Amino acid sequence: MLAPAPAPRPSPHGEPSLALPRSFWKDFARKHWDRQPTVLQRPFAAHFPTPGEIFEALLETSARYRRGEFTQPLRFYIEHMDGPGGMPYYSVLFDLSRHLPQREDGDLDGYLARLDSLLGGKRFGIVLNRAQCFQWNHWLQMTSFLSGFHEALGVPLGGSDSCVFLGNYRYTPFGVHKDDLHVFYFVIDGEKTMSLWPFDALADRQEVPKDDPDLIHKAGLIYLRDKEDEQRVLAKATTLVGRPGDVMYWPASYWHRAEPSRGLNISASLGVSFRPPPFTGMAPPGEWPRRLRHTELPAGPRSRLPEPVRKSLQRRSRRQDVLSAERESTSEWVRFLTGGALEGTPLEAREEPLKPQEWILASRERPIVSVPLPQGQVLVSANGRSATLTPAPAVLRRVEKLLTALNSGKPQQVEALEEAFFSRLTARSFNTRAFRALLDDLVRWRAVRRCEPPSSRAR
Template identity: 60%
Template sequence: MLAPLPTPAPAPQGEPSLALPRSFWKDFAKRHWNREPAVFKQPFGNRAPTTGQVYEALLDAGERVRRGEYTMPLRFFIEHEEGPDGLPYYSMLMSLSNHMPRPEDGNVEGYLARLNDILGGKRFGIVFNRLQMYQWTHWQQLSSFLSGLYEFVGVPLGNNESCIFFGNYRYTPFGIHKDNSHAFNLVVEGRKSYSLWPFEMLASREEVPKDPSLIQRPYSLFMKDDAEEKEVLSRAAFIEASAGDVAYWPVSYWHRAEPTQGLHISISVSACSAPPMFTSMAPPHAWPDQLRATDLPGKRSWQVPAQVRSALRQRGQRKALLAAERESTIAWVRYLSAGAVDAAPPEAKEAPLTPTEWIRAHPERPIVCVPLPGKELLVAALGRSSPLPASAPVRRRVEQLVSSLNAGKPLQVEALEQAFFSRLPARAFKREAFRALLDDLVRWRAVQRCPPPGRKSH
């Protein structure tokens, strides 16, 4: 199960990246994808995520919790050693304000010391889902990692995301289970040991539904007592990964993290085989379960992939169904413009653009335009979008604007505005709406401020 060492791919200048070379992904797709678990030793070299980065993410999460912004993606488990059946069990805290890192902790060591006092020495575990939604740096890392996978196995259409596991817990708090996603576990600190079972090995247990589709869906097993747990573990395969390593197992495998010493930190990247979450909010319908990497927005002109368009058209022509088609189209465009990553990255907090400033888009993360019913044009990038009322002349101007930005060259705001409104009827589109669109693109991180050509940034 030990995989060969890849040569890390160079990171794009100025951006954090977990990109791996094509030779790595080609070998991975041939030998491991949806076949068997593996451990890849130090694939990222000195670009691997660090304990400091993870701690900063948890500190930011703690501050958000204390401001009342969210709690759903964050779970805090406390381990209790002796349950009535001889097995440890876990309780989950509902109030997290005092148990997450605080600025006064200073660092990981200070946080762990304070937490040890609060918990009276009990072991704990933090599970922080959808990390990419709150950390721009990690969104870039996740996107660069998945792009290589997509090229060789296709784009799994589901809740592709990343999740922090942080703590000194002995076992995965939710026990032996399987997910609806292929798992890449990036070990950041410490050592991780995983028990693994092929689906068929535990599928015959009494509590497991006899449903062939379960191999692609999540499910957890219940151990009655210590003796049963030991019997199940006797049939497991085990893999170990240290800091900087990546462990992989297919969607079909049951798994659990096993006891190791001290603090251990990992980032789990999920490549999900279930439909995207937003499809559950639309009328029941068949959606594609995978696309090609070339179906995602790229350097060429882009439109919604044929498989998705076909599914959308089958909804019918009644007014209510057309409204549902519009909303589903917007959701699909947002999802695909984010590289099939679940959730857009956090918005940038920047002042409105001024006419004399220069901006540029990232050529590898294009802005897209998609027509909507009712003479609207959807402008989208990195998982966010804005529908614009667009007559034919306005639509052409917006598409020309987006094409100019997608070239990735520095452009002046004032010059873009002049070109957009040249010979355009005064009532066709408001200048305030044009400026708001550019400001949206800055907030979405689709474009960024840059120095004029020939002048270096400081």
């Protein structure tokens, strides 16, 4: 078990940051990474995820569900204790229209009271994948936490994903299992008890394949036949207990299951994977790097994809009929990397278009990048989103200068940026409307935010 970690790094612009210092990650990598489970006791003085933020993420999910946008990231389980052999089982609720939170619930307590009435007191569990996509603070928390991980251990190119678990269920709904993910488990509300087993402890079971030497790095399930079988399995387990504010860690090689705890529990498991990103399955077969150095992440205008990724792309055919595939693959990689190697994109901002007299500010920690594409196009990307431009060479230089000014982290006036961009520009293929649309995109992507003008004293 790790002692309380050193104080987190200061958060930029008052954002909720969970960045930990280099000394912590150096110690963690030496003692625990890919070795054994541990509990990090309350490492953060502030900015830990809150039940209110998780409720907001569920509200956003609920709104999208009711608009018919998706159902895949969300699962709703109802617990039943009368399964075969005395083992509990969990049914999955497919019609979530009445069981998801509503604004009318007011808050999490109001939602839980309504849910308890709907379920007749039955225990339940909600599992929300890609939770970082549904609440902006949660995205900032996860990306800032990963910044130190990336520096110490590399950028895992299988992506990272925050999965929220909320409910009063007794056991993990899908039972004893293992993932192809290394897991950081944030205990947000309630006490959490986890049983864990190293891979070899359960590898001799009948349901575990014996002809796959790489299974230790893959997902798998253990099927408990009855209570007696459960007791035999539990006798081999290591137990971790996490309390609100704690972070547990276990390697991808470990089997695990949540055990009974009192009342409601809210937690978020941040999984990191070294498999190829999901979008590479759409591209021609080929080898992809498993990880990058943190210094290889895109960092501003005139950025290029990291050398290992470029070499993989260049091994594809150069024929004209695959240029569009190359362009799409490059764009996917850029969006993935500017999104902090997280799966999905953060929640868009809903704001009015910028006015000329307003001031805006970008974050130095999340630079806006431009990357060349085939056939003279350029991709402008930030926070996992992008726009494709086809500028003349003179306009491209202006775009790079604009992004350099924004990435300085200093307040910029919209009108002054526009005047500098179009000053003595003869080729007007990039007009004022396109310029303002680009800035509005950056606001919508949360790459820049409105700010107060600097005071005359500060200047």
